Amino acid sequence: KTRLMIHGMEVGANLAPVWQNSEMKVGLAAQQLRKINPTQLQLYTVQIDYARSVYASGAWFNAHPECTLKDAAGHQVLNNASSATTARGHCDHNVTVPGKLYPFGACVVYGFDTECGASQWVKSITDACEQYDLDGVFIDGFQGYSPSGFGRVLGKCSASTQKAWLAGLNASLWALHTNFTTGTNAKKKKKIVCNQTGGTFNCDTETGECYCTASNSERWGGGSDGVLALQTYDAAHPSKGVIVHVPHVQVNNAIYNSSLASFLLGAGDGDAYGIGFGYECASGGWLQAREDPDLAKPLGAPAGPAVNSSNIWRRQFASGVKVFMNATPVISVGARVNTCIVWADGTRTPRNDGCLQMARLDAEGQ
Secondary structure: OOOEEEEOOOOOOOOOOOOOOHHHHHHHHHHHHHHHOOOOEEEEEEEOOEEOOOOHHHHHHHOOHHHEOEOOOOOEOEEOOOOOOOOOOOOOOOOEEOOEEOOOOOEEEEOOOOHHHHHHHHHHHHHHHHHOOOOEEEEEOOOOOOOOOOOOOOOOOOHHHHHHHHHHHHHHHHHHHHHHHOOHHHHHOOEEEEEOOOOOOOEOOOOOOEOOOEEEEEOOOOOHHHHHHHHHHHHHOOOOOEEEEEOOOOOOOHHHHHHHHHHHHHOOOOOEEEEOOOOOOOOOHHHHHHOOHHHHOOOOOEOOOOEEEOOEEEEEEOOOOEEEEEOOOOOOOOOOOEEEEEOOOOOEEEEOOHHHHHHHHHHOOO
């Protein structure tokens, strides 16, 4: 039913080879989905931090320590489990499928500060998308990184290594963008979606091109700062888009209601909203969320941008949908943010007293 499917690294984990070559298994899953929805984009998840052995690319980095990140003492930077029973991102011995142990230890870190590490990261992604006919990648691991900051894997590295690693990461992302947008790949329109809480990092100020096709703004609760973030991004990159993904929420709870209202207030063409998150089909969490009736209701084009008067926000759509937010006195996400969506059929999606406040102001002609 969706326009895109983002496959995690757990796809087909118990298929031979068990807990290995996730890229190939994603390709098999993509073939199945295309039989049902031929136009659905098939993206597979990759990371910028830990080279997990569940991927063929991760196995390559395990075998090439010279292409991995080293700390100030010259030792490989590793991610180990925090306890004997807790798995962290498939970087220990405790991840299992029924009767089959995940056979690898701690994860190494991609060596973006090395020529071989940076080039292999780009090559492995490009080759996998070509070999398994995938439409692009969803890149995870940006949380904690910025062009001027040192992410969670760099704390024990020298200053020169930190600088070289971040520069190599940036160059690698642009190289992947080039691979996906030039030559034969340009016709295939392969995509790069970056999982970043806050927006797409690096865009060319002259051309407007970003290395990411779109940015996934994860764990976004809304508020007027969220509205402004969407408006600012869309104004700077009108041909791009932001995917606002709000995981770990139930339909019609407080965060869901305010985040959807804030999205409708700030969103432009090319922006998307979604909720739900889950690793296992049996739980069905994200599948149930996809059936939320609110997300299937008619919207239509906006009558114009959101109107803000003293932090009272309003917007109306062609279908008759009205959106309201009172972000006074809290301008960001918080318990006192009051929102209301009045759908075309008259039903309401409120947070706190938003719908009551909207009705009162309407009655007063405000």
